[in-house]
Amino acid sequence: MHASDLSSPTWAAITTEPNGLGESPFWHPQEQRLYWVDIPGRRIARVAVQGLQALGPVEYWPLTQEPGCIAPVQGGGLVMALRDGIYLAREWGGPLLRLVAAPYDTAKLRFNDGKCDAQGRFWAGSLYEPKDQALGTLYMLDGQGLHAMLGGDKDGVVTANGLAWSPDGRTAYWADTAAHQIRAFDFDAASGQFTNVRVFYQAAPKPTGWAWGSSTPYGGRPDGAAVDSAGCYWSAQYEGGRLLRFSPKGEVLAQVPTPAFCPTMPCFGGPDLKTLFVTTARHGRSEAELAQYPGAGCVWAMRVEVAGLNSCHFKI
Secondary structure, three states: OOHHHHHOOOOEEOOOOOOOEEEEEEEEOOOOEEEEEEOOOOEEEEEEEEOOEEEEEEEEEEOOOOEEEEEEEOOOOEEEEEOOEEEEEOOOOOOOEEEEEOOOOOOOEEEEEEEEOOOOOEEEEEEEOOOOOOOEEEEEEEOOEEEEEEEHHHHOEOEEEEEEEOOOOOEEEEEEOOOOEEEEEEEEOOOOEEEEEEEEEEOOOOOOOOOOOOOOOOOOEEEEEEEEOOOOEEEEEEOOOEEEEEOOOOOEEEEEEOOOOOEEEEEEEOOOOOEEEEEEEOOOOOHHHHHHOOOOOOOEEEEOOOOEOOOOOEOO
16 A cells, blocks of 8 residues: 555454444564453453454453553563553463552543553553643653653643654654644653653644534544654544554654544554554444444554554563
8 A cells, every 4th residue: 555545545344343442452473463452341352363354253351440551561461551550460361460559549540541662661641530630641660660751740741642662762752632732752762761852743622612523624633653664653633533644753644534533543463564453432422423433443454555563562
């Protein structure tokens, strides 16, 4: 598929049972499986995929709390950021070991978007549910414990999202969905420190009183993201019905329509990492919207020309 073809992609449904709010997809190359979470459904899901088809039924792992994000663990298992802390499971459906308690008021905040970096550290951002203050923080878990690296009451976000790194690991991206903004940073891989913050992309704000079906134009707001091997940043535009592919300089190279109005996060997978998966949302959407987008909440996939990057594993 050439860049010009991205305006009319061929999507295939990987799942038929919708999630309430699918998020945090990653490809497990050893298992040839796609993993993701359903946040309001309080469950983790996985399915083997070949080409653009699921091999067999989706497996679900019910939880007692909302999972914000997950990542594979070196040597097997999953690390997961749940509302009240970050947990380790050495096998699918197995016992959960809490590695660290959540460092916030769990009545008002929960973990949201996150993933591992190339050094094997697990990162998870928080979401401030009242959404009237930018108190969301980006945390990093390593062998020394949990560290607040960005955000909080000084330079926080309402909804932490869009975490990703450039192929060389020198640039990090982090978005605040509520602010319609993606930020870029210089990243020091050794220390995990972020410096030289700049606005990578600023979307137009949501018009006052806007709702689905409105004649007022609205392109959505940045949700989850992934970076491809060319260093381009793919951002899901929630309520925009599209993915945006940005150059490393922040130029919009392509707008990719999605089969759900609320895409939540892309990731790359398949043996050649040229299958682009995207999770989507259904929870809280209007009947009129769902009538036009019956596949809302499902996981979708399409083929792309530029491969993605391998998922990074958590190192204990």
